[in-house]
Amino acid sequence: MTNPNGRFGIHGGQYIPETLMNAVIELEEAYNKYKNDPEFQAELTELFNEYAGRPSRLYYAEKMTKDLGGAKIYLKREDLNHTGAHKINNVLGQALLAKKMGKTRLIAETGAGQHGVATATAAALFGMECVVFMGEEDTIRQALNVYRMRLLGAEVIPVKSGTRTLKDAVSEAMREWTSRISDTHYCLGSVMGPHPFPTIVRDFQAVISKEIKEQMLQKEGRLPDAVIACVGGGSNAIGTFYNFIDDKDVRLIGCEAAGRGIDTFETAATVNTGRVGIFHGMKSYFCQDEYGQIAPVYSISAGLDYPGVGPEHAYLHDIGRAEYVPVTDEEAVQAFEYLAKTEGIIPAIESAHAVAYARKLAPTMDKDKIIVITISGRGDKDCAAIARYRGEDIHE
Amino acid sequence: MSKIAEAFKNGKAFIPFITCGDPDLETTAKVVREAVKNGADLVELGIPFSDPTAEGPVIQGANLRALEGGVTTDKVFDLVRGLREDVTVPMVFMTYANVVFSYGAEKFISTCKEIGIDGLILPDLPFEEKEEFLPLCRQYDVNLISLIAPTSENRIAMIAKEAEGFIYLVSSLGVTGVRSEIKTDLGSIVEVIRANTKTPVAIGFGISTPEQAKKMADISDGAIVGSAIIKILAQHGRDAAPYVGEYVKSMKDAIR
Numbered sequence: 001m002t003n004p005n006g007r008f009g010i011h012g013g014q015y016i017p018e019t020l021m022n023a024v025i026e027l028e029e030a031y032n033k034y035k036n037d038p039e040f041q042a043e044l045t046e047l048f049n050e051y052a053g054r055p056s057r058l059y060y061a062e063k064m065t066k067d068l069g070g071a072k073i074y075l076k077r078e079d080l081n082h083t084g085a086h087k088i089n090n091v092l093g094q095a096l097l098a099k100k101m102g103k104t105r106l107i108a109e110t111g112a113g114q115h116g117v118a119t120a121t122a123a124a125l126f127g128m129e130c131v132v133f134m135g136e137e138d139t140i141r142q143a144l145n146v147y148r149m150r151l152l153g154a155e156v157i158p159v160k161s162g163t164r165t166l167k168d169a170v171s172e173a174m175r176e177w178t179s180r181i182s183d184t185h186y187c188l189g190s191v192m193g194p195h196p197f198p199t200i201v202r203d204f205q206a207v208i209s210k211e212i213k214e215q216m217l218q219k220e221g222r223l224p225d226a227v228i229a230c231v232g233g234g235s236n237a238i239g240t241f242y243n244f245i246d247d248k249d250v251r252l253i254g255c256e257a258a259g260r261g262i263d264t265f266e267t268a269a270t271v272n273t274g275r276v277g278i279f280h281g282m283k284s285y286f287c288q289d290e291y292g293q294i295a296p297v298y299s300i301s302a303g304l305d306y307p308g309v310g311p312e313h314a315y316l317h318d319i320g321r322a323e324y325v326p327v328t329d330e331e332a333v334q335a336f337e338y339l340a341k342t343e344g345i346i347p348a349i350e351s352a353h354a355v356a357y358a359r360k361l362a363p364t365m366d367k368d369k370i371i372v373i374t375i376s377g378r379g380d381k382d383c384a385a386i387a388r389y390r391g392e393d394i395h396e
Numbered sequence: 397m398s399k400i401a402e403a404f405k406n407g408k409a410f411i412p413f414i415t416c417g418d419p420d421l422e423t424t425a426k427v428v429r430e431a432v433k434n435g436a437d438l439v440e441l442g443i444p445f446s447d448p449t450a451e452g453p454v455i456q457g458a459n460l461r462a463l464e465g466g467v468t469t470d471k472v473f474d475l476v477r478g479l480r481e482d483v484t485v486p487m488v489f490m491t492y493a494n495v496v497f498s499y500g501a502e503k504f505i506s507t508c509k510e511i512g513i514d515g516l517i518l519p520d521l522p523f524e525e526k527e528e529f530l531p532l533c534r535q536y537d538v539n540l541i542s543l544i545a546p547t548s549e550n551r552i553a554m555i556a557k558e559a560e561g562f563i564y565l566v567s568s569l570g571v572t573g574v575r576s577e578i579k580t581d582l583g584s585i586v587e588v589i590r591a592n593t594k595t596p597v598a599i600g601f602g603i604s605t606p607e608q609a610k611k612m613a614d615i616s617d618g619a620i621v622g623s624a625i626i627k628i629l630a631q632h633g634r635d636a637a638p639y640v641g642e643y644v645k646s647m648k649d650a651i652r
Contacts, residue, residue, distance in 0.1 A: 005524070013525055014522060014525060015493050015520045015521060015525055016520060016522060017449075017450050017519050017520060017522070017543070017545070017566075018519075018522050018523070018543045018544060018545040018547075018548060018551075018555075018566065019546070019547050019566060019569060019570075020547075021522050021523070021524070021545075021547075021548070021551065022547050022548070022549060022550075023547070161453075161456060162446070162447060168447075171447050171449045174449050175449060175450075175570070175571045178450070178569060178571060179569050179570030179571065180569065180570075181547060181569065275498075276497075277494045277497060277498055278492075278493040278494045278497050278520070278528075279447065279492075279494050280449070281520070283497075286494070288494070288498060290498075291468050291469050291470075291495065291498060291499065292445075292469075292494040292495045292497065292498025292499065293445065293446040293463065294446045294447050294494075
């Protein structure tokens with residue numbers, strides 16, 4: 001799917017300062033060396049299975065299916081992974097790669113804190129130094145995750161520039177990387193940034209759709225009719241889509257954070273409201289003004305609160321292979337509460353965006369159809385914020 | 397020959413960087429004229445960007461102030477039209493790829509030609525991506541400036557061979573900003589550049605004092621200074637022009 005220069009159609013590329021070019025070239029060479037190395041893959045599989053708890057379950061949500069009265073619904077339980085989200089898949093892969101490259105220090109950006117926690121976890125496991133950049137605004141929204149990262153031995157740096165959210169955390173991590181390259185690997189958390197990151201992160205997350213396919217064939221003897229995942233940068237979504245891209249009968253649906261609605265300025269629905277641009281190392285869709293100034297986006301979800309989207313998603317949108325639908329804060333919060341009450345599963349507010357769209361889609365489909373929703377993370381971290389959204393003030 | 401070459405004819409070149417619209421465009425115009433009067437050989441004009449990922453806190457602040465003041469690409473073009481009534485030294489834009497791309501690359505680059513901008517510095521457009529804008533830059537006779545960094549190593553020759561206008565040699569790792577000491581072995585990088593091209597080399601990032609400027613100019617063809625000037629602007633605001641002029645004079649005198 002990737003061209004040699006890291007292009008997905010017109011998207012992707014390597015729009016980064018010259019200072020970083022040799023670092024990404026070195027990374028690409030190392031990745032090409034190890035990606036088909038049986039020893040590397042065996043080590044990674046061991047980590048996935050014994051440490052992260054893979055394969056994650058594909059759970060038949062019977063009550064939800066009956067309640068919605070349409071398509072049969074399965075949940076891909078990435079929330080059951082160690083550290084509580086899909087982020088660990090990518091981080092274990094990159095940390096192992098960094099170790100092979102002789103790096104001793106990991107830096108990362110984080111929005112909701114899930115990727116920061118996963119990186120801090122891998123750093124602890126591999127005995128590496130770890131620094132996580134997090135928008136100051138998000139350190140407040142996700143205080144518990146800040147504590148978890150520090151507990152794991154990471155240094156958390158609140159980013160005070162710009163909108164003080166995920167976008168600014170990425171910018172700051174890039175700045176840090178330009179100042180210290182020789183011992184440091186930038187463990188990027190999503191399928192974004194300069195080549196080869198969108199490809200590397202996708203390959204490590206593709207385990208999600210590989211497992212869905214195997215589990216679905218085992219349980220139902222056929223492929224699903226639709227797979228649904230939330231999209232910020234888009235790593236759990238590309239992981240969910242990847243092994244189905246060539247199965248044209250499987251609908252691929254990405255749920256973007258519409259915030260207060262795509263007709264307002266308080267939204268983070270990049271594919272639905274943005275246009276093509278160049279930022280954070282890649283050409284893709286971005287929320288921006290007429291002069292190319294990056295827009296201050298908004299979502300209740302710190303993990304989806306990003307003005308861009310990964311270049312492979314931009315490409316899948318361009319060729320019409322995947323659909324990207326907007327889901328508002330209110331719809332996501334309702335889905336968060338719905339899944340808790342219906343199935344006894346509290347999803348991350350990010351994943352709740354995917355649940356929300358499935359609630360609309362399932363009743364329109366016949367009972368012999370099958371939908372898989374990726375529950376990318378667990379929602380414990382969001383309880384205080386959702387309570388506040390509902391007007392209740394809880395102290396953690 | 398590129399008009400930029402003229403900047404390197406009066407001994408070593410002094411190149412100030414100024415963010416357009418910090419704190420407002422009238423001040424920028426005054427500051428540019430004062431800098432030129434006091435010996436600036438080439439002026440680097442920054443078009444502000446919301447998320448300048450190659451900049452340290454000082455220039456980030458300037459970008460923010462300029463955007464908050466309502467500066468747009470079109471207003472910067474008007475500023476240059478006004479400056480070109482009397483300013484004759486080469487001028488280049490420094491901005492980010494999205495500012496050019498989003499405006500429409502051809503519309504942006506043809507306007508550069510029309511208003512008298514001689515070059516374009518885009519820190520997030522490395523050698524591998526220069527085809528994005530290079531054909532248009534050639535068509536409209538605007539030099540796309542190449543950057544070389546302390547980490548470029550095996551890439552120096554490749555970049556130097558195709559460089560136009562001048563080469564921007566980044567002195568240190570990291571982002572723009574004042575540094576007390578520059579540790580990179582720049583002499584050996586310049587040697588590789590010289591072996592591959594006749595295009596002049598100017599060094600930037602971290603230079604603030606006349607001593608540093610002299611040291612950098614001694615091993616290259618010029619010195620680029622940004623953050624130190626932005627600091628003067630931050631301190632004196634709308635009254636900054638004479639202070640910038642005085643500073644430029646001290647720097648040019650040191651390297652001449």
